[in-house]
Amino acid sequence: MELIELLESSGITLEKMLDTAMELYIGENAGDVRELLEETMLRYLDDINVQSLLMAALLLEENFRVDGDPVNLVADELIGISIAEYIGGKMALFNFFYYDTKKPGVLSRLPPFLDDAIGGFIAGCMTRLFESEADWP
Numbered sequence: 001m002e003l004i005e006l007l008e009s010s011g012i013t014l015e016k017m018l019d020t021a022m023e024l025y026i027g028e029n030a031g032d033v034r035e036l037l038e039e040t041m042l043r044y045l046d047d048i049n050v051q052s053l054l055m056a057a058l059l060l061e062e063n064f065r066v067d068g069d070p071v072n073l074v075a076d077e078l079i080g081i082s083i084a085e086y087i088g089g090k091m092a093l094f095n096f097f098y099y100d101t102k103k104p105g106v107l108s109r110l111p112p113f114l115d116d117a118i119g120g121f122i123a124g125c126m127t128r129l130f131e132s133e134a135d136w137p
Helices: 003-009 014-023 030-045 048-063 075-088 091-102 105-109 112-131
Strands: none
Touching (some): 003 048, 014 030, 014 105, 014 112, 030 048, 030 112, 048 075, 048 112, 075 091, 091 112
């Protein structure tokens, strides 16, 4: 089964990730941003390193039970940070904490490992997108 199918089986679709990302977007050309973000997300969903980290989060949710999101659990944050920084560099760390704190859209409904992994994915993709904003037509 492909990663996107596994995410969808957990209630995480590409559309929901795009909606979540755009919920905190402040700026013009939202339609253009969403289109470029979708391309960025699809590119990184095909990256073996991103796939590995997202799969780790999926497997942890399936096989490692925790009650709620305990404050002493940091492995979930480390997965999210790793994904964000891998895609968007150190600047993505700030976006990750923004999404992690606000928990917009689908993030508010996900268990601890997945909310941070998907939050890191969204943050990394948004950061990557705006790093190259000067190249936009």
